[in-house]
Structure formats: C-alpha cells, structure tokens
Amino acid sequence: VIVAEIKEIAEIRQMIDRYSSILVVGCDSCVAECAAGGNRETMLLAAALKLSYRKDNKDPVITESCLDRQCVDDFIERIAHLVPEHEAILSLGCGAGVQALARVYSDKPIIPALDTLFIGETEMRGVWQENCLGCGKCKLGYFGAVCPVTRCSKKLMNGPCGGSKGGRCEVREDIPCGWDMIMRRLESLGELDRLEEYVPPVDWSTSHSGGPRRVVREDQKP
Amino acid sequence: VKTESRLEKVLSAGHFAVTAECGPPRGADVSSVEKKGRTLLGCVDAVNVTDNQTAIVRMSSVAACSILKGLGHEPILQMVTRDRNRIALQSDLFGAFALGVCNVLCLTGDHQCFGNQKEAVGVFDLDSIQLVKTVRDMREQGTMIGGTEIQVAPKMFIGAAANPFADPPEWRVVRLAKKVQAGADFIQTQSIFNLDRFEQFMTRARDLGLTEKVSILAGVTPLKSVGMARYMATKVAGMDVPEETINRMAAAPKDKQADEGIRIAVETIQKVREIKGVAGVHLMAIEWEEKVPEILKAAGIPQRAHV
Numbered sequence: 001v002i003v004a005e006i007k008e009i010a011e012i013r014q015m016i017d018r019y020s021s022i023l024v025v026g027c028d029s030c031v032a033e034c035a036a037g038g039n040r041e042t043m044l045l046a047a048a049l050k051l052s053y054r055k056d057n058k059d060p061v062i063t064e065s066c067l068d069r070q071c072v073d074d075f076i077e078r079i080a081h082l083v084p085e086h087e088a089i090l091s092l093g094c095g096a097g098v099q100a101l102a103r104v105y106s107d108k109p110i111i112p113a114l115d116t117l118f119i120g121e122t123e124m125r126g127v128w129q130e131n132c133l134g135c136g137k138c139k140l141g142y143f144g145a146v147c148p149v150t151r152c153s154k155k156l157m158n159g160p161c162g163g164s165k166g167g168r169c170e171v172r173e174d175i176p177c178g179w180d181m182i183m184r185r186l187e188s189l190g191e192l193d194r195l196e197e198y199v200p201p202v203d204w205s206t207s208h209s210g211g212p213r214r215v216v217r218e219d220q221k222p
Numbered sequence: 223v224k225t226e227s228r229l230e231k232v233l234s235a236g237h238f239a240v241t242a243e244c245g246p247p248r249g250a251d252v253s254s255v256e257k258k259g260r261t262l263l264g265c266v267d268a269v270n271v272t273d274n275q276t277a278i279v280r281m282s283s284v285a286a287c288s289i290l291k292g293l294g295h296e297p298i299l300q301m302v303t304r305d306r307n308r309i310a311l312q313s314d315l316f317g318a319f320a321l322g323v324c325n326v327l328c329l330t331g332d333h334q335c336f337g338n339q340k341e342a343v344g345v346f347d348l349d350s351i352q353l354v355k356t357v358r359d360m361r362e363q364g365t366m367i368g369g370t371e372i373q374v375a376p377k378m379f380i381g382a383a384a385n386p387f388a389d390p391p392e393w394r395v396v397r398l399a400k401k402v403q404a405g406a407d408f409i410q411t412q413s414i415f416n417l418d419r420f421e422q423f424m425t426r427a428r429d430l431g432l433t434e435k436v437s438i439l440a441g442v443t444p445l446k447s448v449g450m451a452r453y454m455a456t457k458v459a460g461m462d463v464p465e466e467t468i469n470r471m472a473a474a475p476k477d478k479q480a481d482e483g484i485r486i487a488v489e490t491i492q493k494v495r496e497i498k499g500v501a502g503v504h505l506m507a508i509e510w511e512e513k514v515p516e517i518l519k520a521a522g523i524p525q526r527a528h529v
Binding site: 200 | 304308330332333335336344346347348349350351352355356367383384385388389390393396397399400403404412459460
C-alpha cells in the first residue's frame, strides 16, 4: 500500500483558510488501510475542521465525501455533482490522488490533507514498513526478497557498511540493518553464495532519476 | 609497481608503512592545513585527507590534498560516495590525479544524519566497492564507468576501509575479500581498541589468503579523555571501545588522561605490529595531529626512510 499520515490541523488550515466552502474527499484504498485518509478519517477530519473553525467564530461550508479510489477517473467522476458548489477540495488521497483530482477538476484548487510517505506493507495493526522505492528494476531475487535499495539506508549493493551493529542500522536504533536481514534470510535459504559476487553500479535511469515515469500500453487502451 | 605512489613503493619494498589522518578545516583556512601538514612531515609515508568526515562540511579533500602535496607530503585522497554521484566522483578523480594525487581511499561514508547537514540528500549512487572497481578500471583499462575511454587515465594506488568490529563478524572478511577482488591494493581499518577481535579478523583474513593480496594497515586512534572514550563507545558508528579501555582512561587523573590515551595508542601500535599480515599502521589522531610524531617515536617506529 501507499502509506501516508494526516497533517496537523494548523497546517491544513493555513492552506484552506482563504476558502469559504470546502469539499473534503477521502480515498478508501491504500490510505484507508494505513488509517490516514479512508472513510472514517475523512469524517473525523471534517468534524475536527468544523470544530476548529467554530472556535474561531468562522463557519465555512464543509462537506465530506469518500471515493473508493482517488487515482482513477471512473471513481473521481462520482463527486462531479458536489464539486461546482465548493470553492476548493481538501484531499485525503495520496499525492497521486491529489494530482488526479487536479487533472480532472482543473479549475479547482486541490489541497493535500496528508503527507504521502512510501510504498510499504502493513506489518501488523498500527505498524507500516517501507519496503519498495519503485526503482524500476526489481533485484529482490538476488537478495532473498529483502530490498537493499529500500531497506539499507545507504542503498548499498555489496554488503553491510561498517555501521551495522547488532543487526541495527547506524542511522537509528529502531531501523533494522537491511543487510543483516538479507544475510540472515539468504543463510536460512542456503543461498549465501549469492553475496560473494560483485554487484556493479545500479542503473538508476529506470528510477525517478530518469525523470517522472509513465507506462503506456496500447493493448490496454479503450 | 602499478603507480607512482610513494605508499605503494614503501609497501612493496616490505617496509612497515605509516599513514596518518589529517582532517581539513571547517572553512577555507589554508594555514591550518599547512600547520597540521608540517607536524607530520618526515614521520609518515602518506597522509589521509578526510572527505567531510562524519558528514560535517569541511574544505574539499581534493583541495587539501593539493595543499599537503605542496608541502612535500604524499596525500591519500579519501572519497565518500555519500555526497557525489558517479559523474562528480570520476571527475574529481581526474582532477586529483591532475594535481599529483595518486592514492585514493574509497569509502561509502557516515550517513548524513550524523553531521551538520541532516536535511541533505544522501547520494549513494555508488557504494565503496563499486568505487574501488571504478578506480581500478581507470588504471587497468583506461576507461570510465560505461566503458568510455579516458584521455590520460588516473593511475591511483587504491585503498579501502575495513571495520573488523562491525556486525555480522563473519561477513567482515567476506566483504574484505570483495574489496580485494574489486581492486583494493591497501586497507586501512577502523580504529582498534579491541585487540582480540582484531586478531580474530586478521586470522580469518590470513586463512583466506587475503594478506598476500592486500596490505592491511591497522587503524589506531589516541584517546584524549575518558569522555572521548565513552563518546566513541556509544555515539560513533562502527566503534568497539571495550569497558576495560574506558576504565583504564577513567582511572587516570583528569590531567593525565591524555597521556594515558597516548600510552594506549603506543601499546596498540606495538601489539598490532606483531600480528602476522599487518603491513603498517594508520593513525587517526582526531584534531590532535601534533601528537603523531611523539606517538610514533614512543612506539619505536623510526623516521621515514626515502624509498
């Protein structure tokens, strides 16, 4: 899932205070899974904003709505009837959702309510872990399905740095050393030999370094 | 010999090599580089110039190398992959060699979170082993990454670091072997305080035949105080300062702790010298370069002969 966190009300207010009517739009996919921007969080944020404005003796129109997915046109169009009567849209989608809304509703200001963080997994209830940087050339097959690009703080390809101590990263105690994980996993699979070979420099041109990426598939077009 | 490096000549002649670290200033202060450089003249074979160590902004390593070269030193350019991508790294290798620098120590570098620019992007386009291979390919094949031919290729004597005290211990020698295979000619180790662990590391290295292929210089750092010992034990990445060392420093009266730290460093040099496969010593006297001559003298290391 795409993992995000909700911004502080104060920061959101700084961006939306200039509008007198706001449509608060959630996204019931990834950001619902990480409890940041789903149906429940959308209702909570709308209520919190109303309360916050009431304290300041202000009373902007705040309407809430939640889409199944904010990054796909078919879903985005489902709020078309609500958009004209609001001055701005406050999105609880990820960065992709915010920008998709802006493309579809090109005459409306779209304000993000979330900070989008990473592609990751729900490790357990309440814990989300980053584990993919979308580098565009998946190397997990060589590293025991632990990503050195994502799980090593220095993106090292040829083994752990000198800062790995007791399975912990030098950056912070609470970060497990990615290379320690790679080695333990390969050891249990009996594939430690994979690590003896020199890994040449990574081709970063398939990552965001090559510019914003786009996939076009003729066979999928209508 | 593969290069014009004085360090290579010393090592290939079988002499016990001595290198020392010299940290550039946090600014453009030429005189401080010269001052540190002068104290080291005649007592070391080569001077390591750190590259924004612990991610704190300092004078460029290439520039400081050039200044030290002007004093008659043999500089070792430290290069970390944290701050520069492969374009800048290769460009700086050309520039350094053009200025007469023919030794390089290839490092990944401490993470930027340790320094005074915590919000910086961490580049890490290459890792240290890939940088070693890059410098080797320049020297042996005359090519840059991707195979483009170089007009006057740098011929550098190539160094890499090894940390015998990082985890997992069994991996440390495998990584050393990878560095040697990628092209490392010499190795400078992390500061040694735990001699038992260092000996274990050297035994493993000898068992794999690595000491035949690469010159290992044992890293030694004199402690200034018990505070520094504690700081290094807990706050510096990849350090192993045993309780015993900390207690020894703590037992000395405050005004005698620096002397005790120097005594420990001298003993360490004498002990590592006895370990088979140790080709030299690398002194990292952090902001204490002026103590290097005294430490070497006390350890019985003679003035440097011209080779």
